[in-house]
Amino acid sequence: MTTRFDRRAWLKAAGCGGLALPLLDGARAHASAPVAPLRIVIVYTPNGTVPKNWFPVDPRSESEFELGSILTPLAPFRDRLTLLSGIDSAVGLDPSNPGGPHQRGIGSLFTGERLGAGEFKDGCGQMAGWPAGPSLDQVVARIIGEDTPFRSLEFGVRCYDNDVQGRISYSAADLPLPPMNDPGAAYSRLFRPSTPIDPSDPNGRARSVLDAVHGQFTALRKRVGRDDRAKLDAHVTLLRDLERQLGLGVAHCDAPEAPPALDPESEDDMPLVSRAHLDLLAAAFACDLTRVASLQYSTGFNRIRYPWLGSLGEGHSLSHAGESNVTAWGELTSRLTWHASELAYFIDRLQSIPEGDGTVFDNTLILWGSEVHQGNTHALTSLPYLILGDAGGRIRTGIHATYDGRSNAELLLTIARAYGYEEPSFGAAGFCDDVLSGLLV
Amino acid sequence: MKRVGTLLLACFALGCEGWVGAPPEDEVSECRPVEIFPGARLLTRVEYQRTVRDLLGEPGDPTRDFPPEPTVNGMNNDARTHVVNPLLLEQFQSSAQLLAQGARERGWGRLVDCAELGRGCAVRFLDHFGTRAYRRPLTEDERDSLLHLYDRVEPSLGSEDAFAAVLEAMLASPQFLYRVEALRDEDGAGAEPLGAYELASRLSYFLWGSTPDDELLRAAKDGDLASANGLDHQARRLLDDPRAREQVREFHRRWLGLDRFTGLVRQDGPEGVGVSLEESLLRFLDDIFWNQANDATSGTLGALFRSPRLHVDGAIAPLYGVRLDGDTAWHAVDAPSERHGLLTQPGLLSLLAHTEQSSPITRGVFVWEKLLCSPVPAPPPDVNNTPPDPDPGLTTRERFKVHTADPSCASCHRLIDPVGFGFENYDQLGRYRSEENGLPVDASGAVHDSPDPELEGDFVGLFELSEKLAESRLVLDCLTRTWMTFALGRGLEFRVPQANSLPTADACSLDDSVTASLDQEGNLREVLLGIVRTPAFRQRAAREPDVEVTP
Numbered sequence: 001m002t003t004r005f006d007r008r009a010w011l012k013a014a015g016c017g018g019l020a021l022p023l024l025d026g027a028r029a030h031a032s033a034p035v036a037p038l039r040i041v042i043v044y045t046p047n048g049t050v051p052k053n054w055f056p057v058d059p060r061s062e063s064e065f066e067l068g069s070i071l072t073p074l075a076p077f078r079d080r081l082t083l084l085s086g087i088d089s090a091v092g093l094d095p096s097n098p099g100g101p102h103q104r105g106i107g108s109l110f111t112g113e114r115l116g117a118g119e120f121k122d123g124c125g126q127m128a129g130w131p132a133g134p135s136l137d138q139v140v141a142r143i144i145g146e147d148t149p150f151r152s153l154e155f156g157v158r159c160y161d162n163d164v165q166g167r168i169s170y171s172a173a174d175l176p177l178p179p180m181n182d183p184g185a186a187y188s189r190l191f192r193p194s195t196p197i198d199p200s201d202p203n204g205r206a207r208s209v210l211d212a213v214h215g216q217f218t219a220l221r222k223r224v225g226r227d228d229r230a231k232l233d234a235h236v237t238l239l240r241d242l243e244r245q246l247g248l249g250v251a252h253c254d255a256p257e258a259p260p261a262l263d264p265e266s267e268d269d270m271p272l273v274s275r276a277h278l279d280l281l282a283a284a285f286a287c288d289l290t291r292v293a294s295l296q297y298s299t300g301f302n303r304i305r306y307p308w309l310g311s312l313g314e315g316h317s318l319s320h321a322g323e324s325n326v327t328a329w330g331e332l333t334s335r336l337t338w339h340a341s342e343l344a345y346f347i348d349r350l351q352s353i354p355e356g357d358g359t360v361f362d363n364t365l366i367l368w369g370s371e372v373h374q375g376n377t378h379a380l381t382s383l384p385y386l387i388l389g390d391a392g393g394r395i396r397t398g399i400h401a402t403y404d405g406r407s408n409a410e411l412l413l414t415i416a417r418a419y420g421y422e423e424p425s426f427g428a429a430g431f432c433d434d435v436l437s438g439l440l441v
Numbered sequence: 442m443k444r445v446g447t448l449l450l451a452c453f454a455l456g457c458e459g460w461v462g463a464p465p466e467d468e469v470s471e472c473r474p475v476e477i478f479p480g481a482r483l484l485t486r487v488e489y490q491r492t493v494r495d496l497l498g499e500p501g502d503p504t505r506d507f508p509p510e511p512t513v514n515g516m517n518n519d520a521r522t523h524v525v526n527p528l529l530l531e532q533f534q535s536s537a538q539l540l541a542q543g544a545r546e547r548g549w550g551r552l553v554d555c556a557e558l559g560r561g562c563a564v565r566f567l568d569h570f571g572t573r574a575y576r577r578p579l580t581e582d583e584r585d586s587l588l589h590l591y592d593r594v595e596p597s598l599g600s601e602d603a604f605a606a607v608l609e610a611m612l613a614s615p616q617f618l619y620r621v622e623a624l625r626d627e628d629g630a631g632a633e634p635l636g637a638y639e640l641a642s643r644l645s646y647f648l649w650g651s652t653p654d655d656e657l658l659r660a661a662k663d664g665d666l667a668s669a670n671g672l673d674h675q676a677r678r679l680l681d682d683p684r685a686r687e688q689v690r691e692f693h694r695r696w697l698g699l700d701r702f703t704g705l706v707r708q709d710g711p712e713g714v715g716v717s718l719e720e721s722l723l724r725f726l727d728d729i730f731w732n733q734a735n736d737a738t739s740g741t742l743g744a745l746f747r748s749p750r751l752h753v754d755g756a757i758a759p760l761y762g763v764r765l766d767g768d769t770a771w772h773a774v775d776a777p778s779e780r781h782g783l784l785t786q787p788g789l790l791s792l793l794a795h796t797e798q799s800s801p802i803t804r805g806v807f808v809w810e811k812l813l814c815s816p817v818p819a820p821p822p823d824v825n826n827t828p829p830d831p832d833p834g835l836t837t838r839e840r841f842k843v844h845t846a847d848p849s850c851a852s853c854h855r856l857i858d859p860v861g862f863g864f865e866n867y868d869q870l871g872r873y874r875s876e877e878n879g880l881p882v883d884a885s886g887a888v889h890d891s892p893d894p895e896l897e898g899d900f901v902g903l904f905e906l907s908e909k910l911a912e913s914r915l916v917l918d919c920l921t922r923t924w925m926t927f928a929l930g931r932g933l934e935f936r937v938p939q940a941n942s943l944p945t946a947d948a949c950s951l952d953d954s955v956t957a958s959l960d961q962e963g964n965l966r967e968v969l970l971g972i973v974r975t976p977a978f979r980q981r982a983a984r985e986p987d988v989e990v991t992p
Contacts, residue, residue: 118522119513119932130522151527160700162512177526178508185506189531195538205602208593209610215586216614223580224621228481231524232615238530265704305706305796314796 036356038144038391038419039291039364041281042110042137043343044168046298047319048372049384050333055085056400062438065400070333073341074388079398080347080361082387082439089380090407090431099128101378102300103164105371109383110135110168110294112409112427120163122301130164130174133427136367136412138171140419141292149245152292153284154179155186155277158270161299169294175234179296181264183276190280190289191255197246210243253287256280267305274342282349285360297339300371309334319375332375343368343388350389365391367415383408387415394418394441401438407431414439472949472976473937480622480981481615482520482930485510487691489536491651491684493612496573497544498551503536515923516695518930537612541605549604558600563591563607575616576653577638577661583616620646622981637661640979644675647928647978648969649684650691669974676973680966686731692927693726696811701792707869708797710760714870715791717756722788724752724771729783730965742920742963746782746911749775760870761787779873782907784808790864790871799837799868801861808860812910814919815892817853836877838862859887863906891915914955921954921968928972950975 050070059065065083067075074081091097092104097114099107100122107115111131118129137152145151152169156179159166167176180186198204217236221229259276262269277295284290298304303314311318311331321328343366350361366388373379385408390397395418409427414435416426425432484492486504493499508528513519525533544552552570555562567587571579579587587607595603611617622639638653641661645653653661657675665671679685693699699722705715728750732739739748753761755769763774783789793803810816841858863886868874875882884902891897893915900906910916925947926933933947944952950972957971958964972978 119519120511154528158704160703162509162517171527174522175524175526176511178528180506180508180528182506189506194535203593203597205594205598205606208590209606209613211593212586212590212607212610213613215589216583216610216616219580219582219586220615220621224481228621231481231619235525235530235615235618238525238527239534241527242530242534263704267704267706303796312796317795 036363036392037147037288037291039285039360040137040140040144040293040391040415040419041346041364041366042135042168042294043366043368044106044109044294044296045336045339045368045370046300046302047315047332047375048370048379049336049374050329051374051382051384053333054336054384055382056083059400059402062399062401070336071340071386073337073344074347077344077347077388080389082395082397083400084385084387084403084411085400086382086403086405087385087408087411088405089383090405090409091428092380094431098126099164100126101380102371103128105378105380105383106168106300107131107164108408108427109369109371110137110367110412111170112407112412112432113170113173114428115164116174118164120165122165128164130167130176131170132173133170134172134175135168135170135294136416136426137169137292137294138177139412139416139421139426143420145290145292147248148288148290149248150190150284150290151241151245152177152294153186153190153281153290154294154296155183155281156181156296157274157277158264158267158298158302158304159296161301165299165301166296168296177294179294181273183259183262183264183273183280186277186280187258190284191258194246197243199247206246210239213239253289256283267307270304270306271308271338275345278342278346278349282346282353282360285350285364286353306331306335306338309338311335316375322376339368347388361389363392364389365395365415365418381405385411390441391415391418396439396441399438401436403436406436407433410434410436411439471943472946473943474946474980481619482518482622483523483525483619485518485523485650488518488646488650489618491649491687493540495651495654495684497540498547499540499543501543503540504532507532507536514926514932515698516927516930518927519932520930533618534613537609540612541609544608545601545605549601552608558604560588560591560595562600563588563604566604566607571611572658573652573655574611576620576642576658577636579616587611637664637666640666640672641675643978644672644679644973647973648676648679648688649682650688651684672973672979673970676970680969686727689730690723690727692924693723695927696923697722697789697792699723699792702788705791706796707791707794709872710791710870711756714757717754718788718791718871720754720771721752721757722786722792724773725750725783725786725788728752728773733964733966740964740966742917742958742965743911744782745965746784746907746916748782749777749780751776751780751787757787760872781904782911784864784903784907784910785867785871787867787871790867791869793864794869794871797869799865801837801841801864802854802857803861804864805857805859805861808906808910809856811923812916812919813892813896814915814922817856834878836865836880836882838865838883856889859889860906862886863900863903866902914959917958917963917968918951918955920965921958921972922951924968925951925954925972925977928969929977933977946976946980950977 053069054071055068056065067078089105089108091112091114092108094114097104098117099115103115103120103122103126107113107128108131111133113131113133116129116132118127120128122128141152154169154177159179159181167178169177171177195206197206201207217232221232224232256279259279260272262273262276264273281293281295298315301316303316305312305314311334313328313331318328318331323329347361350364351359353360355363368386368388370384373382373384387395387397395415409432413426413432417435417440486507486509490502490504493503508526510517511519511522513522517523549558553562553566555565567579567584587610590610591603591607594606615621620642638661641653641657645651645657660666660671660675666675699719702715702719705718707714729739729745729748734740750773751761752771752773753763754771755765758765765772779785793807794800806817863884865882865884866873866875885899886906887899888896888909893913896909896913896915900909922933934945935948937943937945953975954968954971958967961967
């Protein structure tokens with residue numbers, strides 16, 4: 001399962017010195033790229049946190065605080081993480097926003113957007129549609145994702161709700177990106193040989209077929225109405241993206257070992273699925289197949305159990321327990337601690353991939369969040385956000401940054417800035433005044 | 442019953458262009474026209490898989506790794522939200538490639554009848570196979586662009602490869618991937634009616650979840666579908682085909698949310714019990730739907746709520762006291778003392794349960810939402826809805842009493858709980874019980890504030906509740922709505938601009954379909970045949986002219 005990617009060996013072979021670029025077919029490699037590529041990962045876990053075991057208790061200062069028990073697996077990376085308190089889903093709190101709290105929370109978590117009207121039902125009957133704009137990972141992907149075969153990858157662990165609760169990544173308003181739950185399928189997508197488009201042969205088979213497909217679109221397009229034309233145009237845009245991807249050629253990168261056959265729907269396989277996904281993401285970064293990823297663990301209304309932890313409550317119900325229910329809160333704490341240890345594993349993997357003078361982790365930022373503050377209140381205030389890694393030294397870490405009810409859109413804006421996003425605002429209009437102070441280096 | 446004549450008048454008053462799609466036999470209804478709606482519908486995974494099977498004889502399932510469609514109103518074929526995304530597009534492209542390879546390996550003789558492969562044969566292929574793949578004859582532009590592809594590939598790679606390239610391009614084209622309605626003339630002028638071919642596709646994707654067969658395409662070409670009799674004849678023919686059985690199963694999966702059987706864990710259930718429970722429930726529903734005896738066990742809404750039938754295999758038989766003596770195959774038994782219709786089916790009961798105990802709340806909500814189409818309001822977000830821990834000294838009913846004791850919960854739970862408590866004779870696996878923790882089970886219940894006054898009042902246990910439901914027009918109305926949502930691939934529209942406006946076409950169509958079934962004693966097949974006859978199914982509103990000036 002553990003395949004180590006020795007990028008240094010490739011780089012030596014390429015004569016690139018310390019420069020971190022994989023070897024590529026065709027004209028893909030940027031001969032003079034001055035810095036290592038940046039990467040971003042967003043991670044979702046459901047139903048909020050156990051605040052007393054997450055947020056630092058009695059922090060002495062911004063940098064002097066004890067990690068909550070949930071975060072102990074991340075203690076080795078204490079100087080590489082930033083805990084955030086007081087970041088609200090401001091748009092989710094806005095009463096004009098449709099939907100239930102889980103929907104508004106997850107819908108705005110990485111988008112800062114309100115939800116559109118729609119017919120997705122919250123478990124409690126409220127109705128809403130998709131968020132009205134793109135998510136952080138996709139905004140950043142437009143900046144850093146254009147040179148890799150996959151602009152981004154979306155992975156999920158037991159994400160079954162195919163509605164607003166089951167998605168965290170959006171390329172634009174109403175355009176969710178579905179996660180892949182099955183590591184086997186993800187593996188063959190990443191490492192299966194595709195038919196590249198050979199730019200030196202304009203009459204090559206692949207090119208000819210694609211031209212004919214475009215011809216069919218053109219023939220149909222002039223015969224349909226406005227709405228359908230928009231639908232067909234969106235399809236053509238994605239087709240052109242895929243052509244770009246096929247034209248990039250394939251990185252000379254040894255495929256890692258295929259993951260074992262796993263049942264993505266089995267609760268017993270869940271920890272193995274999680275590990276397989278994390279290994280694949282690390283491999284995708286090592287091979288520069290992508291620089292942008294999202295990973296979603298289940299959904300707000302899940303009924304999942306974590307039998308390998310001895311936690312046999314059904315997730316959503318469990319999270320509704322009152323604070324006096326010591327057993328339930330113990331189970332929730334152990335689940336979140338497990339999630340923290342998965343991320344610690346992922347960071348270890350990224351640190352095992354050399355890049356320049358450091359490792360891939362040095363050029364990565366992971367943003368972990370959940371859709372509510374804690375499960376039994378469904379509060380959309382002080383969402384549990386945690387930053388891991390500093391995106392090539394662009395974000396301050398080793399701190400507990402406390403804010404007095406700032407909009408999560410401002411957090412997303414701040415992180416996007418680190419990647420060169422220049423727009424003045426992020427998310428829904430009126431909920432994002434400025435970047436958060438004290439986070440950007 | 443029929444609302445004849447005033448439609449065009451009403452339509453002019455509304456400033457629209459009038460109906461397209463000639464109503465059979467000049468019957469029109471006094472209803473507002475169908476909303477303008479996107480006419481391009483992306484195939485779902487199930488539709489794609491069946492389409493390539495029926496079109497190419499493809500034996501495998503190329504959609505295994507396709508991402509799932511969004512779930513809207515319980516269905517997965519909502520035309521607005523089911524749109525392409527990068528992952529799905531990649532899958533469409535690689536699937537087209539693999540399918541073309543597979544077709545080539547199986548030989549072109551299966552798809553086109555030519556003495557030898559060559560350009561003339563390619564033309565023939567586009568005329569015959571092309572019509573099946575695009576579900577209508579190709580336009581000249583479409584034909585030209587595909588023949589051009591043939592001409593580009595054939596010189597270097599030969600005709601076998603050129604055929605594969607053409608097929609691959611067709612399978613990656615929107616004419617195949619989308620069902621497109623309301624096409625206009627090639628010069629872009631004027632709106633066409635919902636054409637015969639479009640209606641043929643609506644019919645086959647409703648009743649088969651697959652592409653029209655040759656006979657249906659012929660009927661479209663010859664104008665058979667324009668008459669009520671011709672359309673009805675084809676609908677009945679399609680329903681008599683095994684493909685309709687798959688599609689009715691697909692409906693049942695969506696209606697009852699059977700996706701949730703995957704990975705189902707229930708205390709005392711063997712590992713993988715969800716697989717058998719799902720199949721058991723589907724077999725029960727098949728039996729009701731397809732066995733047209735119209736008696737207590739089949740055919741009608743009444744049978745759906747009264748049948749004593751229970752389907753078991755070796756894995757679950759022991760749970761329900763059925764002895765199969767080592768036989769692992771499926772068996773149907775009558776268990777009249779424990780089973781009385783859908784509500785008493787182990788599959789449904791275990792789906793509507795917690796891991797370790799029954800769930801009166803989920804069961805009560807199910808009846809209101811799925812059977813009465815009357816969703817109950819949401820609980821406040823900060824409420825503690827953890828199921829109470831199983832307490833050996835109490836029954837489930839006693840533990841859940843807090844709902845009706847707390848006034849903030851009581852307003853909704855006075856609707857939900859008394860219905861859910863009626864299910865208490867069945868545990869988390871749907872096993873019958875008359876005692877829980879040594880205490881007698883109290884399965885008395887009540888329906889309060891029902892939109893159907895016939896349902897109102899006290900009952901004891903599921904036998905009595907089922908009897909109420911079996912006779913309720915509201916239940917038939919709700920089931921028909923669900924079928925219509927499935928048939929049309931969109932949410933239904935019942936809102937009207939003013940109180941005195943005409944009802945919407947969806948409202949009229951629902952009414953007509955329910956009546957069609959009631960005329961046949963609540964026969965369930967008649968619901969589908971009724972829907973096919975309605976304006977909502979046969980017609981769509983004309984669009985405003987929307988011609989793009991080509992630069």
